[in-house]
Amino acid sequence: MTLDKRTFLFLQGVCSPFNTRLAKRLQDKGHRVIKLHFNAGDIAYWGRQGHHRHLFRGQPEALGDYVKTLWQRYGITDQIAFGDRRPVHRSAVEDAPAAGVRTHVFEEGYFRPFWITLEREGVNGHSPLPRDPAWFRDVGRSLPEPPRPTPFKSRFKVRALHDVCYHVAGLANPLVAPHYRNHSSITAPQEYAGYIRRFTWLRYQKIRDHNHIRALLLSRRPFFILPLQLNTDAQIRDHSAYANMQEVIAVTLASFATHAPEKAVLCIKNHPLDQGLSHYAQLIQRLAKDYGIERRVIYLESGDLNRITRHAAGTITVNSTTGLVSLGQSCPTMALGDPIYQLRGLTFQGTLNEFWQQATAPDATLFAYFRRTVLHTTQLNGGFYCQPGIDLAADAAAQRLSAHTSPLEQLL
Numbered sequence: 001m002t003l004d005k006r007t008f009l010f011l012q013g014v015c016s017p018f019n020t021r022l023a024k025r026l027q028d029k030g031h032r033v034i035k036l037h038f039n040a041g042d043i044a045y046w047g048r049q050g051h052h053r054h055l056f057r058g059q060p061e062a063l064g065d066y067v068k069t070l071w072q073r074y075g076i077t078d079q080i081a082f083g084d085r086r087p088v089h090r091s092a093v094e095d096a097p098a099a100g101v102r103t104h105v106f107e108e109g110y111f112r113p114f115w116i117t118l119e120r121e122g123v124n125g126h127s128p129l130p131r132d133p134a135w136f137r138d139v140g141r142s143l144p145e146p147p148r149p150t151p152f153k154s155r156f157k158v159r160a161l162h163d164v165c166y167h168v169a170g171l172a173n174p175l176v177a178p179h180y181r182n183h184s185s186i187t188a189p190q191e192y193a194g195y196i197r198r199f200t201w202l203r204y205q206k207i208r209d210h211n212h213i214r215a216l217l218l219s220r221r222p223f224f225i226l227p228l229q230l231n232t233d234a235q236i237r238d239h240s241a242y243a244n245m246q247e248v249i250a251v252t253l254a255s256f257a258t259h260a261p262e263k264a265v266l267c268i269k270n271h272p273l274d275q276g277l278s279h280y281a282q283l284i285q286r287l288a289k290d291y292g293i294e295r296r297v298i299y300l301e302s303g304d305l306n307r308i309t310r311h312a313a314g315t316i317t318v319n320s321t322t323g324l325v326s327l328g329q330s331c332p333t334m335a336l337g338d339p340i341y342q343l344r345g346l347t348f349q350g351t352l353n354e355f356w357q358q359a360t361a362p363d364a365t366l367f368a369y370f371r372r373t374v375l376h377t378t379q380l381n382g383g384f385y386c387q388p389g390i391d392l393a394a395d396a397a398a399q400r401l402s403a404h405t406s407p408l409e410q411l412l
Helices: 018-028 040-046 060-074 087-099 133-142 156-176 188-219 245-259 280-291 305-311 322-328 352-358 364-378 387-402 407-411
Strands: 007-010 032-037 052-055 078-082 102-108 115-120 223-227 265-269 297-300 314-317 333-335 379-381
Touching: 007 018, 007 060, 018 032, 018 040, 018 387, 032 040, 032 060, 040 052, 040 156, 060 087, 078 087, 087 102, 115 364, 115 387, 115 407, 133 364, 156 188, 188 297, 188 305, 223 245, 223 305, 245 265, 245 280, 245 352, 265 305, 280 297, 305 322, 314 322, 314 352, 322 333, 322 364, 364 379, 364 407, 379 387
Parallel strands: 007 032, 007 078, 032 052, 078 102, 223 265, 223 314, 265 297, 314 333
Antiparallel strands: 102 115, 115 379
C-alpha cells in the first residue's frame, strides 16, 4: 500500500475521545489535521488537539459553502465523519467527489463485538460494497481467513458517561453555536429519563422474559423473531422505506396473521439500547388482539438474541446487523430494507407474505465468503468508547487512512 502525506478535515465524530486519538495517530504519521466544530460538545471533546480548529456558527444552509472554503484554504485531500447521513455531514459528503476530496465514514461495526466499520464515501445503504453474490464467492475464496480480533470490555456505563459529558457541554450551544440542531429527534434529557425508567423495570422483566423464552423453546412450536431497531437510528430514519419501528411492527403482524402457519409464533424483541419511549408492548398487544393472534405473539424486552435465533424458523429485520447474526446461525432471514447482506443466496428474495411458508436457510459457504470479504474490506478491530478499544481502533484506522487505496478499492 502506497503511503503519502495528506490533509484530513475532521467533521463530527462519536461522543468519545476516539477522534482526538485518531488525529494524533495521523499527525504522528506526518499528515495534517484540520477540525471543524459544530457545537460545544465537539469543542470539549477535541480539547487542544490539532493546530487548526474552526467553529461553524452560521445557518445550516450556509454549511456547504463554508466547508468548501476550508477545502480550498487548506488543500483538504480527505475528510472524516461518523455516519454519512447526519445533517451536518450531508452537503460535505455529497459535494466531496466533485472537489476531489475523499470521504472516510466511520460507523458501528457490521460484525460485533470488537469491530468498527470504516468505508470510503458511505456506509450501510450507501456502502460501495458490490451486491453481486458471484463477486463475493470469487473474492472470498481468494482471501485468507481473517485473524481473530483482540477482545476488550466495553461497558455501557462508560459509553453513557461520554454521552452525558458531551451533552452537558452542549448546554453552552445557545451561545457557542446558536443555530446547531442535533441529528436525533429525541433530546438528551428525554433519552436519559427513558433509559432510567426502562432499565429500572428491566430487572423485573428479565425474569418474565426468561420464562417466556424457556416456554417457547420447550414447546417446540415454530417461531419467527423480529428484533426491533432504534427509531432514531439512521438505518431506519435514512436507509429504509419505513417511518419508524411502529410501522414495521404493524406490517409484520398483519402479514403474520394472514400468511403464517397456524401453529407458528411471532417473537418480537426490543433493542437493548431502546429508550423505552415508544410503548411497544401496548401497540403489539392491541394489534395482536385486533388480528386475533394474542396467543401467538410474544414480546420480549430482554433475552439472548443468539440463543433465540439459533432455534428460530426465521428472522425478519429491516436492515439491522442482527440480520448478520441470523445468517451466521444459518437461520432463514428476511430483510425488509436493503442492507449490505441483501444478496441472493443469503436473504429470502420473495415477499414477506411468502416468507412465513417458504423461508429457506442461507447458503453457508456464501455467507462464509461474504463475512471474510466484509471483514477484510470494511472492518477494523477496536471500539469507540473504552480505552483499550479506542487504542486498537485508532491504530488500525490511522494505518488504513494513510493508504492511497482502500482494501475494497484494491479488490475492485
